Amino acid sequence: MAGNMDQELSEEINHVFEDIYASNDPNNDIIGETGNFAIDVQTRTPKSSKVWKLNYLEAAIYLQEGENNDKFYTHPRSHEALPAYQIAHNRWFHVLDLVAAVLVLLLAACERPAVDFLKLPVGVHGSLEILLLLVLSLELGIRMKWLGWKVYFHHPRTVMKTCMLCIMLTEAVVVLIRQTNHFRVTRALRPIFLLNSHYCRSVRRIARQTLQSLPPIFDMLVLLMFIMLIFSILGYYLFSTVPNNPYFATLKDSFISLFILLTTANYPDVMLPAYNDSRFAALFFIVYLAIELYFVMNLFLAVVYDTFSGFEKKKLRKLFFHKREGCRLAFKLLTTKKDQKLISLRAFLGILEYFRPDLSRKDGYLMFKALNTKKNGKLSLEEFYEIYDFCDLKWKSTSVEEELWSSNFRHPCNKIFKALYWFATWKWFDRVIYLIITANFVSILIETIQFSMKGMSVSSHTYNLSYTSIAFVCIYCVEAMIKVLGKGPLEYFTNGWDLFDFLVTILSLAGVLGEAYYDSFYYVTVLRPFRLLRLFKIKKRYRDVLGTLFMLMNRLSGLVIVIILVYYFFAIIAMEVYLNTDLTNCCKNTTVESYYAKSNVTQGYYYLNNFHNIFISGVTLFELTVVNNWYIIMEGYAHHVSEWSRLYFMCFYIVMMVVMNIVVAFVLELFLFRITYRRAMHLEDIDDHLKLTKEISLSVDEKHMCDQPDSIMLGDHIFNQAHSPDISTPLLYRGERTRSKEDFSLRMYQDEVMAWIQEENHEREDVISGLEEMRRHRRSTANSHNGIM
């Protein structure tokens, strides 16, 4: 029965082919659906190849929008909007926008309060700012042109950016006119431009996720604060009578003390006066910390983790369907009037020309063949959905790849290099190297201990370059040389671990040379211990840990950028508010006096934690992030400037607590995902799945067709190969790319993804099944008439 249907299907397909290839001129294909761009053109010359080209272009734009997660309502409406769209999506334009956004951020280093050696006159940095803001507004202008007023003001991100630009431009003009900086807190909002730029998509996504997880976090914060309030009333009643106890003197003191206690920064100190009074006072603090720090804060983490990973999945689903929608919109524009369900190779290559202009004809053909799982020479929508999986594959002929880089060398050389390759990849070679590294570590350790025992300070510089260290560096150089020559430069310099080895070796060499020639170059020796990180390749768990780091560097860096932007926001505010505040020797007669005394060289120096320029502010905010002793900085400003300063520091603490919880949730999620994935897929090592590979073999004819630029590309080779097994396909090509987190997630939640698709396709399936039912019914009645079972 099934065989029968296949037979019928292939016959049907054959008919379709005959129809199409009979009129092989593309201009004879009647366009199935006309896109926005081509609609004007079509009215004049309905069958021209120009219409097809515009359709290809628009389809490519749909695919791009699907890929970039751009809303489809921002799709260019007409042929006129096209140039603006193309400029705005040009790579160089994106780079210009990014550079301007970064430079605007960096302006903070030159404006008052500036870094000393970067200080610029008001006129200069004011003009620079206007220039950069104009560059940034360029993008908006172009966007306006292509979107039209109505859509422009419907896109929230664009509206926000416009408002920001207006405010900042006004302020910059005011600064230029007055030739002096006023209280410019709005500078704190500059990160918005960076978030808006094309290359910061992942940063934007993390920022959005963080903002979205605020409501449940807020609930937990209320609980936290409520318990804190109850305990501060309790603490006030219990401990305000204790002598020498400034921590609970008033209700406000009590609340602040317990707020700081939540960070544990004042811990035993806040308890000790009361503890001195009665040993049972400890109970109050233990109960408070047990409830707030160990229970509620852990729940806080659980809530953050849960919300965050919940959003991850929702986002995955949304992106997945956005891409599918892009495919569907593009697909419609590629069909012919005759065949609304399949697109030809010609149309496919046409769209690729715009969507991935760097790909060769052969790459395109290989991709088409990879997509065409039904092997009928035409793509259905279901097959076309997979285009995002395959469009970034790098195709290589496997027959070439398996050879060594040195196999084309002359006779004696290639033998030698082959031996070197064998040696470089020999397992005992690696083991010996590890042994040497360990020995090096031990020798460095012993050297340093001896050094430190003798009490010789390094600056006194009686340190001579030891022969052992030279020997080790030599060994490393030899090792690197063997590997470069054996594996070939290309393979060596594209492997992360090898590259790390190489860099460390080069740095060690520089250090040794430095030691030999310059007396003051001794400190490069400290770089050597880093070499030892290589040891962590050996054990699987460490490979896992570092692998997680490397694999997800991209997403972690997004998080780091978000944190930097939050820092920037708070730094600008503090720089404006605490302008020209110097805490040296401040806070007389308070508990923090000694920390700010300039004479105190053992425990003091806290006056260094200030907001004198953007980088110093960054360090100060990092100290606040680490939380320990943060209250000393807070109290300094509270006593020297205003009690209300505490609000700033407490807000920063709460924001950083949320962000840090997200960091923890993030790392947890990534790491657990990796582990769960490995378990679900029954993998020994996730590295096996790091690459997505696809192998496609071509016949000689196909290769010939691809290589000749003027030959017509036809999909019927694929169809012929599927139906006559005699045609040999000896040329094997392998496509490879690195899997992203999204790929892993989609694979991991395979079942759920299938359920989503079914859900989405429900309506369409109803229609299709209705049609099929009808057809089957018709056929079965025909069969019964013919009497064939």
Add this chain to the structure above:
Amino acid sequence: MAGNMDQELSEEINHVFEDIYASNDPNNDIIGETGNFAIDVQTRTPKSSKVWKLNYLEAAIYLQEGENNDKFYTHPRSHEALPAYQIAHNRWFHVLDLVAAVLVLLLAACERPAVDFLKLPVGVHGSLEILLLLVLSLELGIRMKWLGWKVYFHHPRTVMKTCMLCIMLTEAVVVLIRQTNHFRVTRALRPIFLLNSHYCRSVRRIARQTLQSLPPIFDMLVLLMFIMLIFSILGYYLFSTVPNNPYFATLKDSFISLFILLTTANYPDVMLPAYNDSRFAALFFIVYLAIELYFVMNLFLAVVYDTFSGFEKKKLRKLFFHKREGCRLAFKLLTTKKDQKLISLRAFLGILEYFRPDLSRKDGYLMFKALNTKKNGKLSLEEFYEIYDFCDLKWKSTSVEEELWSSNFRHPCNKIFKALYWFATWKWFDRVIYLIITANFVSILIETIQFSMKGMSVSSHTYNLSYTSIAFVCIYCVEAMIKVLGKGPLEYFTNGWDLFDFLVTILSLAGVLGEAYYDSFYYVTVLRPFRLLRLFKIKKRYRDVLGTLFMLMNRLSGLVIVIILVYYFFAIIAMEVYLNTDLTNCCKNTTVESYYAKSNVTQGYYYLNNFHNIFISGVTLFELTVVNNWYIIMEGYAHHVSEWSRLYFMCFYIVMMVVMNIVVAFVLELFLFRITYRRAMHLEDIDDHLKLTKEISLSVDEKHMCDQPDSIMLGDHIFNQAHSPDISTPLLYRGERTRSKEDFSLRMYQDEVMAWIQEENHEREDVISGLEEMRRHRRSTANSHNGIM
């Protein structure tokens, strides 16, 4: 076809029944398999009811072993071992053992260094200790009797306990003879006895899980330490030349500084001298903290969480199969020779008499009916497996339950009480109460703020009892009375939230009365704010949070006990090592001098953090757990006693880091489990699943049979009811119990559990399917001979 088979099956079953009920005297049933206890007896009188009784007893013991997770190789071997086993598993014996184990722990408060008012002479506490140790060894003696030498020394926990007891008894005797305490660090191992006691099963389980997750944790610790070592070499080279920088003077200092920096306890201080020298020094510390604190420590948490939750599932599986094994072993002993696959009601009630002696005949019958899903009046092994689910159900007649407690009162009263019930459960009543509580909170807050603003210390006692507070307490009392009378005392005092309300109300009342009559009783007012925790019932997320707390109190308390035992271990060691060490005014000329100066009343008092008795040690260790400023205590002991003291404090830090990570993992796991469960089961509120309920209806005949103690219990009522729908079963009973975490897990991982069972049953299923195949074959050939389709 299926109907046909059912017909046949029921006919077969009928035949079986006829066979059995024809000879209804239980002594006529031939025992299927004879247990260890009955084997001697059986040789003499193979059919006596004594053999049956011994079989019931042994089967009950198997079930008990399955429930308690006791190894089956410790099952009593013979009839002689039985009395010893029964004594050892007596409830009172368990309590005695637990009390002795706790008292041995508490002895530390009386021994040198003792709490002042608990100090006992050496002779007294030595004798007490010997007495308690003897009580503890009693259990071992009994165990020896019932296990025999061979098994005894195969059971690791028993062997360990024996060794500990020997050592401690010897030491106690030595103390008694010398009449003085020597250096008794072995006291630190006393927690082992508590871990060994019957009621601390969950504590033991957590301790075991913690120990098992050590290997992966150890790997991560090595990574942590390795990076720390590299950075300390680096830090030494970079900063040892900086003036006034004691933190990096030698390699050892450098390492210790970075170890403390990992806990952030010395954070900005350790950086500031170097930062003062060069602003770029901040980079070193930021990189170090980013790598160690924010990356590796988070991975540490991920590894701990992963291992911990992995063990949870493994343990679940193990317990599940252990219980099944127990059921299978018990089942075998309950079958008759004639019918090896089914057990009768009589046998079931027989085993219950030993397994749950408190259950009535009716409860037993209801349980049997609930288990018997096939409704054939006999239990198969598959049905019997469910016994653990049902054996703790509390059965109640629903017709009784639906009535109010007051419905039996006289005429006018019951109407009034019914109105009160309606009023107490009216939603607006609750809302008004919440409003009142909020108002009370605000009034307390305002009162306290006014108080604190006036600068009046509470001790000066110009505070008069305000009329508002009296009014609020009165309202609360009235509310409590309405609820008690409306809902009835039983319902009111068994509801957690109501009980909490009641306690807070009583305490508030006591506070008000105290204020009115005693001048010095003012501080009870501080109890009032706790009342406000009730507000958190309103919002779902808070209910979730507090619900998690209440629901899992049992398991969390296990974790708390483990932490207390770890504290005990470290406290005893510190008390022995730092005996008579007083740090007051110690550490002259060090960085921590000011903290220990007795004259310093603003920041000092650190000499209070010592190990002078077990409770003070506990507080000191808690301070070390909280981590902030822990290094001050460490440095104090390092300078005053020995440099090697640091080893103790660092070990404690690492142990507590692991334990605290487990706490975080634990809370995370419980909370996330709750959320995931709710999602998987599509529940609005997990509270809906908190209770496992089962409804069973009885006919009048059945109730009659159960109520008459001398009637013979027969399962054929169930069979008859299933086959003739005319028999009415008007008496509905509902069984209820609280679901444990295990129940939730088994439900949540339903699919996996099914897979486990299939895996386990594979062999047996093979056999069964083989038999069935054979039978079907025989039947079909018979049918074809008969010509019936």
